[in-house]
Every structure is written in structure tokens, then in C-alpha cells.
Amino acid sequence: MTTDLRDNYLADTATGLPIPAVAEFASVADERRHRKRRLAAAMRLFGKAGFAEGISGHISVRDPEHHDRFWVNPFGLSFNQVTVKDLICVDATGRVVEGTGKVNPSAFTIHSKIHERPGAEAIAHGHTIHARALGALERVLEPLDQESCAFYENQVFYGDYDGPAIGIEHGEDIAARLGDKRALLLRHHGLLTVGGSLEEAVHWFFTYEGCAQVQLLALAAGTPRPMSHEQALAARDGFGDEQLGRFSFEVMWDEITAEQPDLLAE
Numbered sequence: 202m203t204t205d206l207r208d209n210y211l212a213d214t215a216t217g218l219p220i221p222a223v224a225e226f227a228s229v230a231d232e233r234r235h236r237k238r239r240l241a242a243a244m245r246l247f248g249k250a251g252f253a254e255g256i257s258g259h260i261s262v263r264d265p266e267h268h269d270r271f272w273v274n275p276f277g278l279s280f281n282q283v284t285v286k287d288l289i290c291v292d293a294t295g296r297v298v299e300g301t302g303k304v305n306p307s308a309f310t311i312h313s314k315i316h317e318r319p320g321a322e323a324i325a326h327g328h329t330i331h332a333r334a335l336g337a338l339e340r341v342l343e344p345l346d347q348e349s350c351a352f353y354e355n356q357v358f359y360g361d362y363d364g365p366a367i368g369i370e371h372g373e374d375i376a377a378r379l380g381d382k383r384a385l386l387l388r389h390h391g392l393l394t395v396g397g398s399l400e401e402a403v404h405w406f407f408t409y410e411g412c413a414q415v416q417l418l419a420l421a422a423g424t425p426r427p428m429s430h431e432q433a434l435a436a437r438d439g440f441g442d443e444q445l446g447r448f449s450f451e452v453m454w455d456e457i458t459a460e461q462p463d464l465l466a467e
Contacts, residue, residue: 220448223398232265234467236399239450240272241285241464242457243403247327248280249457250407257391258327259308262399263316269293271316275302284466310369314376315395323402325394331413332392341386342412344428345419349412350436351405351446356384384409400450401443407453408446 226232243260252258258280261273270292274283289300295309312324335341341356342349359378363371375393379385383405385393392409396402419425428436439445458465 218445218448220444221451223447229266236262236265237272237285237288238465239399239454240274240288241283242454243325243399243450244274244280244283245457245461245464246403246407246453247325248283252327252329252406252410253280254328256305257307259305259312260323260325260399260403261308261312261316262323263321264290267292270298271312273304273308273312275300276305276308278302284464286467310372311375311393312372314369314372315379315393318376318379318381318395320397321395323396323399325396325402325406326391327406327410328391329410329413331417332386332410333390334417335413336386336388336390336392339388340416342409343416343425344433344436345416345425346412347436347440348408349416350428350433351408351441352384352412353433353437353441355382355437355441356386356409357382359385359387359390362387362389396446397443398447400448400454401446403453404446404449408440 224235226235240260240262247253247258247260256277259273261271264270264272270290272288272290274280275287275289278287287300287302289297289302289304291304291309292298293313295304295313297304311326315321315324339358339360341358342352344350344353357379359375375385379393379395383395387393392406394402394405394409396405416425
């Protein structure tokens with residue numbers, strides 16, 4: 202069972218905010234269930250936000266026991282309909298080892314290679330409108346506001362394009378270019394974010410997409426004035442804090458599970 206640590210607060214966050222400590226688990230099975238529930242919730246949140254483009258888009262989280270495996274949404278199922286029982290577990294060869302759905306070839310190609318990076322516990326990827334528009338301009342986020350500074354010096358622009366990412370070499374190149382950064386903006390493609398937890402990766406995705414919209418609006422209205430390097434670093438210390446990213450998802454979790462409790466069906 203999960204230990205409820207809502208009253209156990211972290212004292213070493215850059216923000217100084219009373220953020221609850223990370224949950225602890227009595228068993229691997231409990232932690233796996235926790236991750237799967239959060240993953241299903243993340244997909245419903247993507248669906249609600251309109252982040253889906255037909256069959257495109259996938260979110261994954263590493264299995265807590267078998268680190269060469271990850272849980273992901275099955276191919277062809279709407280984000281708006283995903284439940285815990287629909288999730289599939291994929292091994293390092295692309296074989297579905299748990300669940301009955303099929304894996305999206307692009308999901309395996311991209312996610313499997315990034316998950317090989319230490320600390321890349323979760324990956325969120327989607328073909329969202331504002332990220333695609335920003336990529337078409339060949340620009341990444343500028344430090345125009347506090348939220349965008351979460352990605353200051355922590356993002357990569359991927360300008361190559363050879364069609365859909367279905368070859369393992371493509372996935373290897375994407376992973377290599379991403380390196381240890383938390384966000385990758387792919388020209389002609391979409392956005393990808395990585396986190397040390399499912400909660401963190403999803404929060405970064407929502408934040409990046411929102412900041413892309415702000416930047417596009419500012420560019421359309423006039424000439425934006427970015428923060429100075431020193432200001433951006435100061436803002437990054439707060440809004441780029443990993444624990445803040447993780448806890449920000451908790452608010453979204455509370456909302457979506459109250460609104461769509463069917464997603465927790467196992």
C-alpha cells in the first residue's frame with residue numbers, strides 16, 4: 202500500500218514551497234499500480250486539453266521493476282477513452298508483455314531509446330498546435346515569462362525530418378540529440394518532454410505548450426522583450442524545480458479523477 206505523505210513536506214526545494222514528499226510504496230506491485238493510474242490520468246488530461254491528433258501522441262512511464270520495459274497507451278485508442286486496464290507494457294524488443302493492445306511503432310522507436318537514459322522515468326509526446334507552430338519558425342522557447350524559464354538552457358531543437366519516426370535509427374538519433382535536456386521540439390513534428398517521474402514529464406509538456414502559445418501571441422503583437430540571463434536563471438530555479446513540476450501534476454490529478462473516475466478502471 203502507498204504511504205500518504207501529504208503532511209510530510211520537503212524542505213530543500215528551490216521554491217521554498219510546502220511541497221509534499223514523494224510517495225513511498227510497500228511493494229513493487231503497489232508502485233506499478235500507482236504509475237499506471239497516473240499514466241491513465243495523464244492521457245485523459247491530454248485528451249481533455251485537445252492534445253490528440255488522431256492516432257498520434259503517446260505517454261510512457263518506466264516499469265518500476267523491469268527497467269527495460271515501459272507502460273504506454275495502446276495504438277488506436279483515444280486519449281479520452283484510456284483506462285488503467287487498457288495500458289500495455291512493452292519490452293526492449295518492442296514486444297507487448299502485458300496488456301492486449303498493440304504498440305504504436307513510433308512510440309516504441311522514440312520512447313524505448315530515451316528510456317535508456319538514466320533518470321528518464323517518463324516521456325510525453327504530442328503533435329500539439331502551438332509547439333508545431335513554434336517549430337515551423339525554427340525557434341525554441343525564449344525566457345519571456347517565469348514559466349518558460351523552466352526550459353531555459355534545458356531544451357533542444359531538432360531540425361531534421363525524414364518522415365514519421367518508425368526506424369530504430371531515428372529513435373536513437375532523437376535520444377542522442379535530446380541528451381540530458383527535458384524538452385525536445387521537433388520541426389515538422391511536435392513536442393517531447395522527459396521527467397524523473399510521470400508527473401514531472403506531463404507537467405513540463407503542458408507548460409511548454411502553453412509557453413509556446415504565449416510566445417507566438419507576443420510575436421504576433423509586437424517585439425517581445427526576453428528576460429536577462431540572470432533573470433532567467435532566477436526564474437528557472439523556481440519554475441524549473443523538479444519537485445514543483447511533480448507536485449503541479451497533483452492538482453491536475455485531483456481534478457481529472459474527480460471529473461472522470463472511470464479512467465481508474467482496472
